[in-house]
Amino acid sequence: MSGSAMDSFPRGKTAIVGAATFGMGEAPGLSSKDLAAHASIAALAQANLQPKDVDALFVCLSDDMLSGMTLAEYFGIRPKLTDNNRTGGSSFLIHVMLAALALEGRQCDVALIAYGSNQRTSTGKLANLIRTSIYEAPYKALSPISAYALAAARHMHQYGTTREQLGAVAIAARKWAQLNPEAFMRDELTMQDYLQARMVSDPLGVRDCCLVTDGAGAIVMTRADRAKDHASRPAFVLGAACATWHQEISNAPDLTVTAAAESGARAYAQARVKPADIDVVQLYDAFTINTLLFLEDLGFCSKGEGGPFVENGRIAPGGELPVNTNGGGLSCVHPGMYGMFTLVEATQQIMRNAGARQVPEVQLALCHGNGGVLSSQATVILGSETTL
Amino acid sequence: MIQPDQQFLEFLAQGRFMIQRSRASGRFIFYPRVAEPKTGCTDLEWVEPSGDGTVYSVTVVRQKPPAPSYNVVLVDLAEGPRLMSRVDGIEVHAVRIGMAVKARVIRENEAPLLVFEPA
Numbered sequence: 001m002s003g004s005a006m007d008s009f010p011r012g013k014t015a016i017v018g019a020a021t022f023g024m025g026e027a028p029g030l031s032s033k034d035l036a037a038h039a040s041i042a043a044l045a046q047a048n049l050q051p052k053d054v055d056a057l058f059v060c061l062s063d064d065m066l067s068g069m070t071l072a073e074y075f076g077i078r079p080k081l082t083d084n085n086r087t088g089g090s091s092f093l094i095h096v097m098l099a100a101l102a103l104e105g106r107q108c109d110v111a112l113i114a115y116g117s118n119q120r121t122s123t124g125k126l127a128n129l130i131r132t133s134i135y136e137a138p139y140k141a142l143s144p145i146s147a148y149a150l151a152a153a154r155h156m157h158q159y160g161t162t163r164e165q166l167g168a169v170a171i172a173a174r175k176w177a178q179l180n181p182e183a184f185m186r187d188e189l190t191m192q193d194y195l196q197a198r199m200v201s202d203p204l205g206v207r208d209c210c211l212v213t214d215g216a217g218a219i220v221m222t223r224a225d226r227a228k229d230h231a232s233r234p235a236f237v238l239g240a241a242c243a244t245w246h247q248e249i250s251n252a253p254d255l256t257v258t259a260a261a262e263s264g265a266r267a268y269a270q271a272r273v274k275p276a277d278i279d280v281v282q283l284y285d286a287f288t289i290n291t292l293l294f295l296e297d298l299g300f301c302s303k304g305e306g307g308p309f310v311e312n313g314r315i316a317p318g319g320e321l322p323v324n325t326n327g328g329g330l331s332c333v334h335p336g337m338y339g340m341f342t343l344v345e346a347t348q349q350i351m352r353n354a355g356a357r358q359v360p361e362v363q364l365a366l367c368h369g370n371g372g373v374l375s376s377q378a379t380v381i382l383g384s385e386t387t388l
Numbered sequence: 389m390i391q392p393d394q395q396f397l398e399f400l401a402q403g404r405f406m407i408q409r410s411r412a413s414g415r416f417i418f419y420p421r422v423a424e425p426k427t428g429c430t431d432l433e434w435v436e437p438s439g440d441g442t443v444y445s446v447t448v449v450r451q452k453p454p455a456p457s458y459n460v461v462l463v464d465l466a467e468g469p470r471l472m473s474r475v476d477g478i479e480v481h482a483v484r485i486g487m488a489v490k491a492r493v494i495r496e497n498e499a500p501l502l503v504f505e506p507a
Binding site for chain 2: 133134135136138139140141142146149150151153154157198199200201202203204248249250251255
């Protein structure tokens with residue numbers, strides 16, 4: 001029972017009025033909460049707001065279970081609503097959904113959604129609080145890459161997807177990153193470089209993997225009726241939906257289909273748009289296979305067609321469908337839970353603040369976050385004022 | 389009283405690979421739980437599966453030489469459930485999706501371990 005006929009998500013009633021990053025790449029000497037605070041202040045300043053104006057706080061830090069309370073205390077504020085919901089990298093898109101409902105229900109007036117991580121300069125490894133069950137742990141799958149490798153191997157088996165097609169995803173991300181001064185990896189990446197990169201967990205190699213960086217992001221949401229007081233081009237929230245089908249990869253019902261098929265369908269219905277209407281797509285590309293799976297599950301191509309779809313630069317700069325215009329988790333930034341940056345980049349594109357990588361005439365942007373090992377999926381559709 | 393993890397490990401220590409079945413629905417369940425998924429039925433019993441399975445997917449984890457690479461597989465049991473394991477008794481890169489495999493309990497690093505071998 002999806003209940004979609006009853007879904008009364010408040011389409012266009014709330015908007016993102018500020019969106020900022022901080023400490024992208026390396027930010028030595030700062031804790032995760034310091035980084036989140038910097039991004040928050042920058043996002044609030046864009047909207048002519050200060051921390052004291054915030055009355056709903058959604059915070060998920062990799063190294064702090066109760067991060068909502070931590071940031072409230074840090075800013076010296078007393079929010080009416082505090083949330084530390086963690087579903088991995090999809091957390092922040094679910095925060096958008098919950099913030100939209102709370103704003104519409106007048107539970108709050110200004111919602112701040114914040115994230116930061118210093119994983120690169122503190123440990124140099126992916127911050128990972130996931131505990132593996134006794135049914136998976138003995139087999140020493142690399143967490144999380146082996147889970148995605150199993151999905152990629154199955155996709156190749158069923159649909160004939162090739163390493164070169166996964167390489168096209170990595171190269172497109174790199175080409176976008178070369179247009180983004182904040183991106184961490186901006187040197188040339190050729191198909192030969194991709195194919196010769198060290199294998200990690202077959203069929204995935206180093207260049208199929210997201211980065212390990214520091215970084216922070218934050219967005220500010222208000223109700224639509226005051227959004228124009230805070231931003232000249234707000235990004236209105238037209239749809240937001242999430243779905244979970246499993247936790248560990250051995251319990252995924254089908255490794256070639258993710259719950260994005262469900263979250264995406266509900267978000268499109270809420271927003272009353274279809275895939276062909278979307279101008280720019282921001283997906284959580286933890287691994288190259290994610291981009292293929294999500295392009296399929298979100299309806300940009302048929303199931304199994306993701307590989308051929310990304311060939312010939314279709315998702316790269318100048319291609320027909322701009323995907324991950326900041327360079328993505330593969331080449332821009334990946335502090336551990338990348339979903340936040342799909343929202344920041346989509347908002348920058350709608351606000352026309354994206355500099356050399358700005359896609360012309362962006363009216364509709366789709367953001368998609370992934371948590372765990374293809375486990376939690378969340379989709380947010382943002383639109384300019386003309387889409388209301 | 390079903391004690392899922394503890395009883396599974398006790399069986400494994402005896403060299404037995406056991407899964408669960410709901411008495412009412414006859415549905416097989418893995419990993420072990422206190423209740424059947426969806427229904428919440430608590431009428432679960434331990435049963436010995438056939439041990440027959442099919443490789444659903446496979447990856448090879450590369451290690452820095454001289455440490456050897458090893459495979460990690462997802463196996464669909466003949467009874468229905470899917471689980472993570474490893475296929476022994478074959479060259480590490482030779483495991484293929486669709487391959488028929490058979491369960492075996494071995495001892496490794498002083499602990500019992502469920503693995504599969506080519507059938």
